Amino acid sequence: MEQPIIEINGLSKYYGSLKAVDDLHLSIGKGEIFGLLGPNGAGKSTTILMLLGLTEPSAGEARICGLNPARNPIPIKRKVGYMPDNVGFYHELTALENLVYIGRLNGIPETEIRQLARDMLIEVGLEAAMDQKAGTFSRGMKQRLGLADVLIKQPEVIILDEPTLGIDPAGVRDFLELIRQLSQRQGITILLSSHHLHQVQQVCNRVGIFVAGRLLAEGNIATLAGNLFQTAPYVVAVTLKSDVGQRETLENELMRLPAVKKVTVAANTVEISGGEDITPDIVRFFVGKGFDVMGVQQKTYGLDEIYQRYFETNLKENISNEKSSGLFQRSFFGRFKKH
Numbered sequence: 001m002e003q004p005i006i007e008i009n010g011l012s013k014y015y016g017s018l019k020a021v022d023d024l025h026l027s028i029g030k031g032e033i034f035g036l037l038g039p040n041g042a043g044k045s046t047t048i049l050m051l052l053g054l055t056e057p058s059a060g061e062a063r064i065c066g067l068n069p070a071r072n073p074i075p076i077k078r079k080v081g082y083m084p085d086n087v088g089f090y091h092e093l094t095a096l097e098n099l100v101y102i103g104r105l106n107g108i109p110e111t112e113i114r115q116l117a118r119d120m121l122i123e124v125g126l127e128a129a130m131d132q133k134a135g136t137f138s139r140g141m142k143q144r145l146g147l148a149d150v151l152i153k154q155p156e157v158i159i160l161d162e163p164t165l166g167i168d169p170a171g172v173r174d175f176l177e178l179i180r181q182l183s184q185r186q187g188i189t190i191l192l193s194s195h196h197l198h199q200v201q202q203v204c205n206r207v208g209i210f211v212a213g214r215l216l217a218e219g220n221i222a223t224l225a226g227n228l229f230q231t232a233p234y235v236v237a238v239t240l241k242s243d244v245g246q247r248e249t250l251e252n253e254l255m256r257l258p259a260v261k262k263v264t265v266a267a268n269t270v271e272i273s274g275g276e277d278i279t280p281d282i283v284r285f286f287v288g289k290g291f292d293v294m295g296v297q298q299k300t301y302g303l304d305e306i307y308q309r310y311f312e313t314n315l316k317e318n319i320s321n322e323k324s325s326g327l328f329q330r331s332f333f334g335r336f337k338k339h
């Protein structure tokens with residue numbers, strides 16, 4: 001990792017007996033895009049508030065750009081741009097006027113302010129709309145304006161809380177691409193919180209999986225998958241022309257092949273996991289048995305599988321509130337699409 005720009009050591013926040021954030025340790029390098037991923041109530045916003053110096057930690061400390069936010073809340077605000085999930089603007093002012101106003105609040109000299117505001121609006125793709133009133137903006141445009149609002153401070157770190165909430169899929173794609181470009185072009189470090197697995201996966205170099213105040217795992221997708229799926233990292237999915245007949249017999253025969261660790265049959269699809277690349281053996285097996293093979297796909301693990309695995313082992317221990325876990329599962333797994 002490049003030199004860390006965010007360092008978190010034992011950071012904790014308690015509300016009475018509730019551990020909203022519990023002993024968080026994390027290091028984020030310059031220019032990284034890090035995704036804080038977790039269900040509602042996991043502690044993402046509380047972590048962000050502590051990083052911004054807006055709430056005091058109960059224990060531990062954070063450092064951003066070498067500064068402790070709890071002790072230096074004002075200097076931190078100069079270095080860190082924060083975009084909440086719902087950015088407010090003056091609806092009667094144009095995008096440009098809103099931005100000039102924010103620039104003034106941030107102490108940008110009058111001689112530079114208009115040009116800088118224009119540049120930022122161009123940067124976020126709002127060039128054509130800069131003289132339009134903010135009240136007429138779509139949610140996606142407001143998020144872009146929110147980003148311009150943050151960028152005008154020329155921060156070293158940007159923290160985005162659920163930045164894509166309520167934006168349509170095309171808008172989400174564009175917005176994430178914009179974030180990626182900003183990070184690449186300007187070397188800005190970005191911390192983004194989300195409960196949208198696939199979005200986080202698209203844009204983040206690393207993710208942290210946060211549940212009930214604790215960071216259960218962190219790393220890039222390949223590392224997380226490697227840790228979790230060590231024993232059977234190779235998966236091949238075979239699609240047949242018709243449904244598998246004797247399911248149990250087929251499963252048993254497949255399990256007898258060398259290196260096969262797990263077999264899952266669903267209608268005309270069979271998924272086989274193994275300790276090594278078993279694709280040629282599997283194809284030979286099905287063809288030898290006289291099946292019409294329509295497709296063979298080598299699968300790689302995505303965040304949804306990784307997340308689900310963490311939940312298989314941690315959900316019961318970590319989430320005592322059944323209602324919130326149910327909510328979480330609906331919001332996460334309801335939107336999964338398989339790779």
Ligand SMILES: Nc1ncnc2c1ncn2[C@@H]1O[C@H](COP(=O)(O)OP(=O)(O)OP(=O)(O)O)[C@@H](O)[C@H]1O
Nearest residue numbers: 015018019020038039040041042043044045046047
């Ligand atoms: N001021 C507060 N007083 C008491 N409890 C709080 C306070 N702020 C947050 N909490 C609790 O701390 C826990 C973590 O909340 P937090 O808002 O950080 O979660 P989150 O991961 O950001 O969730 P969401 O995605 O819903 O914003 C929750 O159980 C929440 O109810």
